[in-house]
Amino acid sequence: MSIKREVKKEEKKLKQKTCVVCKGPAVFCMRGLPENTYCKDCAKDYFKLLGYLDKL
Numbered sequence: 001m002s003i004k005r006e007v008k009k010e011e012k013k014l015k016q017k018t019c020v021v022c023k024g025p026a027v028f029c030m031r032g033l034p035e036n037t038y039c040k041d042c043a044k045d046y047f048k049l050l051g052y053l054d055k056l
Helices: 003-015 040-047
Strands: 028-030 033-038 053-055
Touching: 033 040
Parallel strands: none
Antiparallel strands: 028 033, 028 053
16 A cells, blocks of 8 residues: 555544544534534434534
């Protein structure tokens, strides 16, 4: 594998957002606050209605 491909893979990993509660991979964020991100399980636990959140 070329070095460029490996660098791009690592960049993608760094850009991946994490859940603010459990540090897992984030799927949702609060509307208007993209820095508040949540994984699917934590979003269900805290918000009950996923309609209040935006999907990343």
